[in-house]
Amino acid sequence: MATITQSMSLVPGIELSPQEANRYKNIFAVQGPMCKVFRAILNWECSDKQQSFSQLECLLKEAKDIRNAVMHVADDAVNPMKFDEIVKVMHDVINEAGEVYSIPADEVTSLKTQIDGMWDEVRADNEKVKAYCCFLLQTYGNKEAKVMWEAMLSEEILLFGDDKVERSKVFHSLELTLQKPKDQTEDKISYTELLAGNDKFIVVIGDSGSGKSTLTKNLVIQHHGISDAEVEMTDLKNHNLLLYYECRNVSVKELTDVVEENFEKVCQKLGPKTVIQGITESNPLILIDGYDECHKDSYKVLQQMVNKMRKHECRVIITTRPSAAEKLKNFLKREGVKFQEYEISEICLLDDQLRFLEKYEKHAPPGAEKVVKSFRSLGRNIQELFVRPINLVLFCHLVWNFPERINDLxxxxxxxxxxxxxxxxxxxxxxxxxxxxxxxxxxxxxxxxxxxxxxxxxxxxxxxxxxxxxxxxxxxxxxxxxxxxxxxxxxxxxxxxxxxxxxxxxxxxxxxxxxxxxxxxxxxxxxxxxxxxxxxxxxxxxxxxxxxxxxxxxxxxxxxxxxxxxxxxxxxxxxxxxxxxxxxxDVGLHYWQKILLNCPDSQHIAAAIAGVYLADSDSWSINTAGDVMAVALMLPHQQPRVINIKMSAAVLRAAGTSWSDLARRYKGQLKLNIAPAGVTASPEPCDDLLECLKGSSEERMLGDNMRS
Known part of the structure; x- marks a missing residue:
């Protein structure tokens, strides 16, 4: 028999839906054991004891009612809980009949054992077990998970104090950048398109406070319809189950622990190993949050997840900070699984920052206002300190607690x-x-x-x-x-x-x-x-x-x-x-660049990090706007032998005045290649970018793709 997620045929030429197939499976399973019990009771002789038949009649009626429900009521026919009800009432009927007819205890026990064996046979059929488990997970399991997640995620406790807001009301639609080779244009997508591709594994990279955990929790909210949240995520409804795992969770030692935390009652009924099999057959969405927060047991759990799901239909989203991204990608490559890599974009545009703050101002506790007005009044240099979700939430608290200190930041x-x-x-x-x-x-x-x-x-x-x-x-x-x-x-x-x-x-x-x-x-x-x-x-x-x-x-x-x-x-x-x-x-230069860009006015930090760069190489490569900004800060302290710049005109412009600062401060050999974005793209006008090089006596080498 095929699994619950497919149509199946019990009679050649007649295709049944998964629900119909479960119904007939349960009907067939019920008939045999019940008939055996009734025949056994009819064959037992009545004892000389004048015992009342009323209790036995009640139990027989109860058994008959359950049988009729399974046979004729569609919802009951596919309700896996009916198995347990039927087994219980059959045992009660046998026990009561044994009393009424004075049947030896060993014969009563023997009949119950035979009935249990028939039920075990139903459950031992691999395909029937699979169908049963999948249905149980996708109905009762999802209901159980929704209740649990609703209690945990419907509200968000604000950063400071005990005030709460409704998560779905303040979630900001994040943008992600699809990571490509450096000579190709970076594509930005909305988080809603994260599942639109074909890659089974998706790696989401984001700095501290960029919204990684918020993203995964919002997907949980959308999947379960918590707080009547609108499903914005493309293709989210294609997944019958959702499994969530926080790598920081020290109480989880095995994959079975993850499954028990998500579907506790179903695991109590079927056992976690059986439930894992059901999950693999249910096209789940698996969310793994915080790879950078892994402890020794987390790595084992992740290994088990990959091994279990690699051959099954599913999607797996893993979040991490940049510091652990290479380690995660190397792990996935070793495991032989393909993945797509995205990076959460900063909230840099003023309009986007204001939209983020408006939600908190609107849905925060009474008296928490003036956030948007205050942010709008700031200079852009201060606004640029708040480009991550956690810092924007922090800004709300600054307005509510230390408004006088904001302009001093x-x-x-x-x-x-x-x-x-x-x-x-x-x-x-x-x-x-x-x-x-x-x-x-x-x-x-x-x-x-x-x-x-x-x-x-x-x-x-x-x-x-x-x-x-x-x-x-x-x-x-x-x-x-x-x-x-x-x-x-x-x-x-x-x-x-x-x-x-x-x-x-x-x-x-x-x-x-x-x-x-x-x-x-x-x-x-x-x-x-x-x-x-x-x-x-x-x-x-x-x-x-x-x-x-x-x-x-x-x-x-x-x-x-x-x-x-x-x-x-x-x-x-x-x-x-x-x-x-x-x-x-021994860390990559990206770590030092991050520190430098966080402390742009510190001369001693710039001098120290410039020494790190020069010790690494006397030829510096620049491929991003961040590289331009960092090198411009270091040049007053160290001069490399050569600087190689290769990027599109748009990216170089994004560096702002740092580009002219770099050109003015550098005294060595500058190799500048303003390459078009993409292999087939046309050369880009860039006269404005060359202005800062005019009249310079230093050696300059301009790329072939540039034009006036």
């Missing part, structure tokens, strides 16, 4: 600091009714929390089970006792102001803790590193050379570089530059 480092200050303000509000040395207690609390944060990152833990938070809670309790507020202030009140608490999908008394966003976790983890650098010109003890061989906390070190980018921190920076350079290890 000059860098990403300043944005990071005000994030930290917002948490301090939340803690202050919780201490407002207590007579206590507020600054001292907050400093102590943040120090404990920051040390804990760094340790967890070094242990590759982004979600913390209860047992890992015990020592932190004990330390907070001792601080409250020291400041005389232990009896009046709950330690969880402080901890809950920064960490989120999550009840697991399975029923359990155990909780897990995590920061609202990984970038906030990394921000707190950077504080003990900075403290030790400033105090002792050393790294914290937890960052031992042995530890750094296994774990490179690059995002934490990025936060450190950003805070040390201020001019007044230059001495601390240079005193520890080699130490930090060694801690970063």
């Amino acid at each position: 000059k860098s990403h480092a300043a944005v990071a600091q005000v994030t930290y200050d917002l948490y301090e303000k939340i803690i202050q509000s919780k201490l407002a009714d207590h007579s206590v040395d507020m600054d001292g207690l907050i400093d102590s609390f943040f120090q404990d929390l920051s040390n804990f944060s760094l340790k967890m990152i070094c242990d590759c833990h982004l979600v913390f089970p209860e047992n890992e938070v015990v020592d932190l809670k004990r330390s907070i309790r001792s601080k409250l006792e020291k400041y005389g507020v232990l009896g009046t202030l709950d330690p969880n009140a402080l901890l809950g102001a920064v960490l989120k608490i999550k009840r697991p999908m399975k029923n359990s008394k155990s909780c897990t803790y995590f920061f609202h966003h990984k970038s906030i976790h990394e921000l707190f983890a950077s504080k003990p590193v900075l403290m030790e650098l400033r105090k002792n010109n050393a790294l914290p003890p937890v960052l031992t050379p042995q530890k750094l061989k296994n774990v490179r906390p690059l995002e934490v070190l990025t936060c450190v570089f950003m805070e040390l980018s201020a001019a007044e921190e230059s001495t601390v920076f240079w005193n520890n530059w080699q130490l930090l350079r060694d801690a970063v290890g």
Whole structure:
């Protein structure tokens, strides 16, 4: 028999739909065992005991009613739960008949065993099991999953405090860039087209706070119709099931755990291994969020998923930060699966930024207004600090809490600091009714929390089970006792102001803790590193050379570089530059470029990174607008032997004044090839781009594809 997802033929020439096939399968399965029971009862002789037949008659009527329902009611005929009901009532009939007719216990047991064997035969038929499991998953499994996800995802807790918004109402339609070779034009698509291609595996790359997790959760919301969300995603309805896995989840050790978390009740009924088989036959959409957050068990789970799904119809979307993208792509290549790669675009256009903010202003709690008006009034240099979803949400909180500080923001480092200050303000509000040395207690609390944060990152833990938070809670309790507020202030009140608490999908008394966003976790983890650098010109003890061989906390070190980018921190920076350079290890130049572009006004950061570039090569290649900006910042400090520029005119224009800065500052050999976008594209006019080269005495080599 074919699977539930196909039409099937029980009689030659007559095609049945999956639902009809299930109906007839159940009808055939019911008839045999019931007839056997009824015949056995008729053959049993009546005992001399004058026992009432009323209970047996009731049970026989119940059995008859179930039989009639399966035979004649369409919904009941395809309801897999009827198997269990029929088995139970058959056992009840046999037991009662045995009492009425005084049948020996071993004969009663023998008949029940025979009936169970007949049911087992129905379930043991591989195709029948497959059809049964698929139907159970696609009906009851989806209903179970919708209830679970509705409770978890219908509302989003805002970054700071306990206020909530409806997720589907504030979701911003992201744009993604299809990754191509450097000599081809990059195509941008809406997230709604992510499933429109043919590749089974899809890799979505995005920086911290770019919206990767928000994207996957929105797909869950659309798939299950939570909050009456409109299905915008092309081809989403083609997938009968959705399986969701967070790589950071430390409670998941095997693929069976993932399946149990998504379909707990179905797994209790059929067993997780059987359910996995049903999933493979149901054309599922599998969402794997946060490959960069993998721990040792996550890699095993991912391997199991790929092995299980590689030969089955499905789509798999995997999200990751750029730092882990190459590792993920190499893994997929080794596994021999084809994939398409996309990168989430920044929200750079003012109109798009305003549309994003309008949703939060409209749907945030009462009193949370003036966000759009405030953002519109800012200079473009400040607006450009808020090009990722998490930073735009942060901007809302700045308007609501620190409006006077917005115009003072000059860098990403300043944005990071005000994030930290917002948490301090939340803690202050919780201490407002207590007579206590507020600054001292907050400093102590943040120090404990920051040390804990760094340790967890070094242990590759982004979600913390209860047992890992015990020592932190004990330390907070001792601080409250020291400041005389232990009896009046709950330690969880402080901890809950920064960490989120999550009840697991399975029923359990155990909780897990995590920061609202990984970038906030990394921000707190950077504080003990900075403290030790400033105090002792050393790294914290937890960052031992042995530890750094296994774990490179690059995002934490990025936060450190950003805070040390201020001019007044230059001495601390240079005193520890080699130490930090060694801690970063052997990474690609893209990591250093990211730091440089986040700290464009820092001369000592530019000088140090220029040295890294020159040590790598004295011939620098430029292929993107970001490359142009980074090189322009480094040229006052280091001059390479040659600079090779190859890009389209449109991309070079996107670099703005950085292109003219580069041309003015560079004293060496500049090879400029303004190549058309695409192999067959026509040469592009570029006179405006050549203006900054006129009158220059330096050697210039212009590409063949340029024209006046």
